[in-house]
Amino acid sequence: MEFSSKLLEKAVNEMAQLPGIGKRTALRLVLHLLKQPSEQTHYLSQALTTMRDDVKFCKNCHNISDVEVCEICSNTSRNHKIICVVEDIRDVMAIENTNQFKGIYHVLGGKISPIDGVGPSQLNISTLVSKVKMGVIDEIIFALSSTMEGDTTNFYVYKQLKEFNVKTSTIARGIAVGDELEYADEVTLGRSIVQRVPFEISLKNN
Amino acid sequence: MEFSSKLLEKAVNEMAQLPGIGKRTALRLVLHLLKQPSEQTHYLSQALTTMRDDVKFCKNCHNISDVEVCEICSNTSRNHKIICVVEDIRDVMAIENTNQFKGIYHVLGGKISPIDGVGPSQLNISTLVSKVKMGVIDEIIFALSSTMEGDTTNFYVYKQLKEFNVKTSTIARGIAVGDELEYADEVTLGRSIVQRVPFEISLKNN
Structure with a gap:
């Protein structure tokens, strides 16, 4: 040009x-x-x-913030014993929009991706491990994307936390609300059957 | 958000x-x-x-420039008697890339579009008219887009120039090089037949 x-x-x-x-x-x-x-x-x-x-990053959860500790982490009405592990701050915004989560977050700042030259050391993993080490955390919820890199990161972090006997969970994978079964991929559909939930519970979440 | x-x-x-x-x-x-x-x-x-x-606009052709008169207008080896009228500077860049035009340009700076609130007075039409008025121009080539607004602008400018008896032309409309006939729209295909060119001429331009 x-x-x-x-x-x-x-x-x-x-x-x-x-x-x-x-x-x-x-x-x-x-x-x-x-x-x-x-x-x-x-x-x-x-x-x-x-x-x-x-711009600053919250020194507790690494979320973007204008102050040292972000609004979510400094909110005492939230459950500080449940940590939701996400990839980046867009995921925090997405989950906050659902109004379904009242714990706090931990932003990894990316996912392990050797092709892009991102290894575990570039992510905020050690601070999560030390939080868990202190023994005050009840549950770690993994909310990472369901891709090769997301799963790798998930597994890596899980292995780091295993020895501390903390309860871990991942967000449910399944057919999206409003989706038609016939267009769903087999892996998702298969998993949604294996990990089916009691009908009464599914009613509660609506 | x-x-x-x-x-x-x-x-x-x-x-x-x-x-x-x-x-x-x-x-x-x-x-x-x-x-x-x-x-x-x-x-x-x-x-x-x-x-x-x-950034400056060339005071002769209204093209974007770092100096008062742009490189094209100050190039004496170009034919200053042939003016190609275009909508904006991206069109100048596109035509320059073809290496087929050795005249100079006149950038209107938009097209007449009442919906967007753009009338003839907001475009650089008067400077074009005064150039033609001076009687030193041999030909005006209209290279505007073939849309409702482009055609309106074209016709408006043409009417302004008519009284000065300057030669005017528009770029050829037809089937794009490499296109298949069956996918061409009828108007374009029809026009390409009516405005057919002698085969010897079509060979020259390859």
Whole structure:
């Protein structure tokens, strides 16, 4: 792509480094900014820089926060003895939206993925282990994605925690609410039969 | 969407103002920046702000440029008597990539679209008319998109130029090179038959 302006080219190249944004999309976005009042670009740049420089991670659960300990961890009405282990902060937001979980979280910050060069040492695993070691945790709920990397991470963390005799569980896998059986994959359908729940319990959760 | 950090929320909201970027995508992009070294965010913000503040538009053709008159307009080896009228600078880049056009451009900066509140007065039409008025232009080539708005704009500009007796043409509409006839729409196929070209000419352009 040949640009008539070096400034434009630089802006497009920087924009195109974001994941899922190619050069063409980047050019479209940058040209859009050019058509808008210059304040919009200033606000965007300012918001990104301030966020990058000033955002903190909760020192307890590693969730993103503006203060040292996040709102969830500092909320005394929540059950601090049940920890839900998730991959990243988007999962915290998703689970919080369900209003079904009143414990606290532990954000690993990714999953073990040798292809992407992510090993266990890059994840927040040791802090979880030391929390469990202290013996005050009742249950660890694994809420990781059901992929190769998610399962690997799950198993790795599980092995680290095994010796402390803490109760562990994973979120249920099964047919999504509203889904039709005939379109479900066999593994999920099979697991949903093996791990069936008493009908009275299924009524409760509605 | 509930955010655990106001800074994150602000960054996501600003990002989500870009066209085609929803809140979820914005969150993904912002979290990506958080995982990268902070320099990347600084470079991006800097590039966007500098571009927005310092970029110029060529005073001759309205193309984006770092100087007062763009490289194309200041290139004396190009034919300044043939002007190709395009919608925006992406079209200039696309035509330049073909290496088939050695005239200069005129960037309208959009198309007439009452729905989006864009009237003829917001486009760079008057400067084109005054160029033609001076009587030094041999040909105006319209290279606008073949949509309702593109055709309207084309016709409007054509009417403005008519009285000056300048030669006008539009880029050829037809079956794209590599396309199969059976999948072409009827209007395009019909037009490609009516506006057929001598076979010898079609050979020349390969």
